[in-house]
Amino acid sequence: MRTLYKQIPNSMAAALGVTAYLVATLWRHVPHALLGDFLVLQAVSQVHRLAILRAYRHATLTVQNSALWARRYTFYMLGAGLVWGVAGVLFLRPENPIALVFTMCGLYGIAGGAVRAMLIIRRRCARS
Helix, strand or coil, rough: HHHHHHHHHHHHHHHHHHHHHHHHHHHCCCCCCCHHHHHHHHHHHHHHHHHHHHHHHHHHCCCCCHHHHHHHHHHHHHHHCCCCCCCHHHHCCCCCCHHHHHHHHHHHHHHHHHHHHHHHHHHHHHHH
16 A cells, blocks of 8 residues: 555646646647636645645554555546546547547556556555
């Protein structure tokens, strides 16, 4: 668990970077209201991420509560994944090919980073 929680600051930075990329590249290609909706969702996701990280850092960690922290991490990842899924719903429009390209590049970047980070879980589980 410790390794996963240590990655949260990096994943926050990556999410903020890709969000900035999407807003900058899509600014002239999608309605600004859609970008605003996405920014609100991303902000809520980042606040949730930070709250979970702060709670984890202030917690007394034991073997008995490790399942709780694993569930909290999973819930945070689910929320983050849903936000990125919404980006696809909002911006992947066949009538706007340039928005398709920019959005796919951003989502590929996030997915690539997430897969690499989640390999830790797979490796740890394989050792158990």
